[in-house]
Every structure is written in structure tokens, then in C-alpha cells.
Amino acid sequence: MVVAGQPIIENLIAGLLMGSFYALMAVGLTLIFGVMRIVNFAHGELYMLGGYLLYYLTTLFGLNNYVALPIVIGVMFVIGVAIERALLRPLIVEKLGDEYSIIITFGLSLFLVNFAIAFFGPEYKTPPPYVQVYRVQLGTISISGDRLLVASIAVIILLFAYLIISKTRIGLAIRAAAQNKEGAMLCGIDIYKVNTFTMGLASALAGAAGALLSTILLLYPQAGLIPAIKSYVIIALGGMGSLIGAVVGSVILGIVESLGTALLSAAYRDAYSFLVLILVLLLRPQGLFGARIREV
Amino acid sequence: MFKISLSQRSAPILLAIVFLLVLPLVVRQEYWIYVMTVGFYYAILASTWNVMAGFLGRVSFAHAAFAAIGAYASALSVLHLGIPPVVGMFIGMAAGAVFSLFIGYLSLRLRGVYFTLSTLAFAEIFRIVVTVEYEYTRGSLGLETPGLIGGTLTYVPYYYIALAILLGTIFSIYVILNSAFGLKIKAVGNSEEAAEALGINTAKVKVIMFMFTSAITSFAGAFYGHLVGLVSPEIGAFDQLALVIAMTVVGGLGTLPGPVIGALLLEVVSEYLREFGIFRLLIFAGLIIVTLRFFRRGIYGTLKQVIFGG
Numbered sequence: 001m002v003v004a005g006q007p008i009i010e011n012l013i014a015g016l017l018m019g020s021f022y023a024l025m026a027v028g029l030t031l032i033f034g035v036m037r038i039v040n041f042a043h044g045e046l047y048m049l050g051g052y053l054l055y056y057l058t059t060l061f062g063l064n065n066y067v068a069l070p071i072v073i074g075v076m077f078v079i080g081v082a083i084e085r086a087l088l089r090p091l092i093v094e095k096l097g098d099e100y101s102i103i104i105t106f107g108l109s110l111f112l113v114n115f116a117i118a119f120f121g122p123e124y125k126t127p128p129p130y131v132q133v134y135r136v137q138l139g140t141i142s143i144s145g146d147r148l149l150v151a152s153i154a155v156i157i158l159l160f161a162y163l164i165i166s167k168t169r170i171g172l173a174i175r176a177a178a179q180n181k182e183g184a185m186l187c188g189i190d191i192y193k194v195n196t197f198t199m200g201l202a203s204a205l206a207g208a209a210g211a212l213l214s215t216i217l218l219l220y221p222q223a224g225l226i227p228a229i230k231s232y233v234i235i236a237l238g239g240m241g242s243l244i245g246a247v248v249g250s251v252i253l254g255i256v257e258s259l260g261t262a263l264l265s266a267a268y269r270d271a272y273s274f275l276v277l278i279l280v281l282l283l284r285p286q287g288l289f290g291a292r293i294r295e296v
Numbered sequence: 297m298f299k300i301s302l303s304q305r306s307a308p309i310l311l312a313i314v315f316l317l318v319l320p321l322v323v324r325q326e327y328w329i330y331v332m333t334v335g336f337y338y339a340i341l342a343s344t345w346n347v348m349a350g351f352l353g354r355v356s357f358a359h360a361a362f363a364a365i366g367a368y369a370s371a372l373s374v375l376h377l378g379i380p381p382v383v384g385m386f387i388g389m390a391a392g393a394v395f396s397l398f399i400g401y402l403s404l405r406l407r408g409v410y411f412t413l414s415t416l417a418f419a420e421i422f423r424i425v426v427t428v429e430y431e432y433t434r435g436s437l438g439l440e441t442p443g444l445i446g447g448t449l450t451y452v453p454y455y456y457i458a459l460a461i462l463l464g465t466i467f468s469i470y471v472i473l474n475s476a477f478g479l480k481i482k483a484v485g486n487s488e489e490a491a492e493a494l495g496i497n498t499a500k501v502k503v504i505m506f507m508f509t510s511a512i513t514s515f516a517g518a519f520y521g522h523l524v525g526l527v528s529p530e531i532g533a534f535d536q537l538a539l540v541i542a543m544t545v546v547g548g549l550g551t552l553p554g555p556v557i558g559a560l561l562l563e564v565v566s567e568y569l570r571e572f573g574i575f576r577l578l579i580f581a582g583l584i585i586v587t588l589r590f591f592r593r594g595i596y597g598t599l600k601q602v603i604f605g606g
Contacts, residue, residue, distance in 0.1 A: 107584030
């Protein structure tokens with residue numbers, strides 16, 4: 001909505017904030033792709049599960065949001081590990097094609113959505129907010145206070161993930177596996193362990209995104225679909241498997257959406273990502289930071 | 297005419313066709329004839345989806361969306377141009393071909409998962425456009441559209457039309473797969489690198505097959521719209537896509553009879569599951585996961601292996 005005053009700057013900031021949530025989703029997705037060469041089509045449902053975990057921890061157990069958030073992240077890590085062990089393991093053991101990973105993660109996504117409809121209910125839910133202040137004034141610009149705080153938490157979590165990947169031994173193994181799987185195995189890296197950990201980390205990040213964003217947006221069983229589609233566009237835009245690409249792509253998409261909403265049409269807010277995807281495929285299929293992919 | 301020899305191979309197929317032809321004469325309940333007609337519709341969708349996913353290894357998430365494109369194109373042209381629904385179905389088919397050429401050209405030149413991502417984004421955008429452009433589409437309320445045959449009170453004609461479209465679809469897939477072009481399809485499905493090295497234009501093979509399968513899907517979608525008399529975004533919903541995927545996977549991915557078996561079986565089963573309502577899709581999702589994880593060849597492939605071995 002264009003309001004008199006500083007509409008463009010306000011929209012830019014709103015876009016940046018959204019970008020930080022998208023990044024939580026997209027970084028995990030691009031990590032999975034980098035290491036396992038698959039796209040997780042149940043990524044949106046990990047977001048949704050994170051939201052519901054926070055909702056029930058705060059409403060049923062009366063926990064504070066800040067206590068509940070680390071628990072959500074921990075549980076989501078375990079869920080990610082379980083998914084890799086139960087469903088994705090045959091990918092490397094039996095060397096299956098793309099269609100297996102796509103259909104099995106799609107099936108998982110469908111299962112989780114309908115599990116949520118059946119057991120959490122189809123109606124909208126709102127977990128308690130992280131902070132009660134609703135507007136922050138910066139000069140003439142007014143920003144939604146809870147969005148600002150929640151986005152800051154998202155950035156902190158992202159930095160943590162970055163530290164894990166760049167400074168720890170398992171992070172080194174992840175980077176090695178992403179660069180060259182066979183080479184990493186020759187160096188004695190346990191590729192199974194790397195896959196499992198990557199899936200756990202990505203799941204924890206997506207769950208965190210859900211636990212944060214669902215306090216601002218609504219929470220419902222299909223809530224993960226739109227954020228997931230956007231993060232697919234983002235990793236295509238940034239370059240599949242590229243971490244920096246995922247972060248930059250998230251910011252770009254967040255800004256494109258909020259400017260598009262302000263300048264063109266709000267009804268088509270969620271459609272702009274598709275235009276971005278078309279442009280990427282037409283002009284730079286390997287994405288902004290991706291290694292050149294081979295055309296066939 | 298084709299010379300049909302009653303070999304071991306064709307006998308069960310002929311028996312199945314005869315069975316389906318006489319079924320409405322035996323089962324005289326309109327309800328079950330309608331269920332079977334819808335089952336044929338799903339069998340068409342599952343068979344065409346299976347060509348891309350099972351034979352070419354390319355998963356489309358826009359399959360239900362293409363059915364909806366056909367349904368909307370047909371309903372809108374019947375409504376505004378006053379043409380008969382039969383002609384509308386062919387307009388729907390053309391619309392599906394045009395959109396699939398666009399998506400296919402964009403994303404099938406690339407290796408990897410880009411195609412699937414594009415179809416997913418496209419399906420979602422289609423849903424948004426239909427919901428937002430209320431003036432033309434009446435949003436989620438849906439468009440009322442006339443029946444294919446005026447003045448009929450029974451579903452029996454629809455049953456035979458759907459069966460004819462299904463048999464035509466499977467026959468053309470069979471012919472294509474067993475032609476010289478079919479060899480290219482199998483080569484691309486096995487290894488794109490190897491196919492490319494043999495001088496096959498793999499992008500062209502994939503785009504042609506995507507157009508072919510999407511056009512049939514849109515045609516079937518248009519038929520479905522005129523069958524139920526209401527065209528709403530539901531036709532293109534992810535639930536519908538999920539159903540088609542479950543049917544194909546359960547029946548047997550990458551086999552010709554598998555999707556048909558899966559579609560008819562799950563459609564009838566889902567009528568019995570109607571009272572469980574919300575658990576229906578949960579069960580189907582579970583079936584997708586369990587089948588793919590433990591019985592990768594589905595019902596048809598597993599039975600074939602058990603009976604004939606190998």
C-alpha cells in the first residue's frame with residue numbers, strides 16, 4: 001500500500017525483513033541441494049511443523065516464546081534426521097534418480113499437511129507474539145516492531161548456521177561433500193553422516209522460520225506452501241547449492257515483492273516470484289552465484 | 297484394422313476392455329457409473345503424468361493445473377462464444393498445448409529439477425490468477441458450464457465417452473513408445489548424457505512429450521468440467537494432483553497398465569473412504585511413501601515380478 005510520506009523506503013525495509021525469513025528457508029534448501037543434489041518438496045511442511053510446535057509449546061505448556069524457540073529448533077533437527085534416515089537414505093544406497101526424491105518428498109509433504117489438518121485442525125491459529133510493541137518510529141519511517149524483532153532473531157539464527165558451516169568439523173565435511181562427493185568420501189568423510197546432519201540442520205532452520213513467521217502471519221496446515229515455493233524460486237535465482245546466493249536471492253525476492261505490491265498490485269503479491277523464476281530461466285539459468293549448469 | 301492375435305499378452309487387455317464395455321449393462325446404478333467415469337478421467341491424467349515421470353523421469357506438478365486450464369478454456373469459450381461443448385474441449389486442448397510449450401521451452405532445456413520447480417510455480421500462479429480475476433472466472437465459486445450432451449439424464453453416455461478417451465490415450469502412448477521416437481524417449485529416460493551423445497535432441501523429445509501429455513490432460517479436464525457442470529479452481533488443486541500421483545505410484549510408475557489400475561482402484565476405494573473424510577488424503581500420502589519406499593514398481597510391477605519373475 002502506498003501511503004504518503006516515505007512509502008518506497010518503508011516498502012524496501014518491509015522487503016528486507018521478509019527476505020530474512022525467506023533466507024532461513026532457502027539456506028536449508030540450498031544446503032540440502034548442495035550436499036544431496038535433491039530438492040526437498042516437503043520444506044514448506046517443516047516450516048509449518050515449526051509453527052505448530054511453537055503454538056503448542058506456548059499455549060499448551062505455557063512456555064515463553066524465547067524458551068520454546070530453542071526447543072522447536074532441537075525437535076525439528078531430530079525430525080530432519082529421521083526423514084533422512086527413513087526416506088532419503090535409499091537415494092545414495094541405491095543411486096536412484098530425481099523422480100524418486102521428488103515424489104517421495106512430495107508424498108511426505110502431502111502426508112504432513114493432511115496430518116496437520118486431521119490432528120491440529122484446518123482452522124487458522126496465531127501463536128503469541130514475541131513482543132507487544134507494534135510500531136517503531138525511525139524518523140518519519142514507521143516499521144512494525146514485532147516484524148523487526150523477529151527478523152533480527154532470524155538473522156542471528158542464520159549467523160549461527162553460518163558459524164556451524166564455516167567453523168566446525170561437520171561444517172567442513174558438508175562443504176567438502178557439496179564440492180565433490182566422491183572426493184570427500186576418498187578423504188574418509190562419512191557421507192551418510194553428512195547427509196543426515198545436513199537434513200537435520202535444514203529442517204531446524206525451516207522450523208525456526210515457521211516458529212518465527214507464524215507469529216506474524218497466520219498458521220494453518222497449508223501455511224508452508226507459499227514460503228516453500230518462494231524458497232524454490234530463491235535458490236534458482238541465487239544458484240542451486242550456493243549459500244551466498246540463497247541469502248542474496250532472499251533479499252532480492254523480498255524487495256521485489258514488496259515493491260511490486262506497492263507499485264503494481266497487492267492481489268498478485270505471491271505471483272511475482274513466478275516472474276522472477278521465468279526471468280532467471282530465460283536470462284541466467286545457473287542463477288546469480290551458481291556454477292554453470294549444463295544445458296541439454 | 298489391426299490384426300489382433302489372442303496371444304498371452306493381449307488376452308488380459310482385451311478381457312479388461314470387454315469387461316469395462318459391458319459393465320454399465322450389468323451395474324445399473326447411476327452412482328457407480330458416475331464413479332467409474334470419474335475413475336476413467338483420473339486414469340487419463342495418471343497415464344499421461346506417468347509418461348513424463350515414469351518414462352522420462354520428469355515430474356510435473358502442474359498436471360492438475362493443466363486439467364483446469366482445459367476446463368476453464370472450454371467453459372469460457374462455450375459461455376462467451378456460444379460454441380458447442382465438444383468444440384470447447386478442443387479449444388481447451390489447444391490452450392493446454394500452448395501453455396505447456398511455454399513452460400517446457402523455458403525449463404526442459406535445463407537439466408535437473410528446474411522443470412519441476414517451474415511447473416510448481418506455474419500451478420500456484422494459475423490458482424492465484426483464477427481466484428483474483430473474479431470478473432471472468434467467478435473465483436472460487438466456479439463457472440457453471442453446460443453438459444456435453446443436452447437432455448440426458450443418465451451418465452452412461454459420459455461413461456463411454458470417457459472410456460473412449462482413455463483407450464485412445466493409452467493406445468497413442470503405446471504406439472509412441474513402440475515407435476522410433478519411443479526409442480528416443482527410452483534413451484532419454486535411461487540417461488540424458490548418453491542420449492545426447494548419440495545425437496538425440498533430448499530437449500526436443502521432452503518438450504514434445506510434455507506438450508502431448510498436457511494437451512490430452514487439458515482435453516480430459518474440459519471433459520470433466522462438462523461432466524460435473526461446474527468449473528472451479530478445485531480441478532487444478534494440489535489435492536487433485538496428489539490423487540493422480542498416488543494413483544500412478546500405487547499402480548506402477550513407468551508401466552503402461554499401472555496408472556490405469558491405480559486410478560480405478562483408488563477411485564473406488566476413495567468412495568468407500570468418503571466417510572473418513574479428512575483421513576482420505578492422509579492414507580493416500582502414506583500409500584505414496586510406502587509404495588515408493590518398499591514396492592517401487594507398484595501393484596502392476598510387483599505382481600508381474602511375482603508371477604513372471606524378473
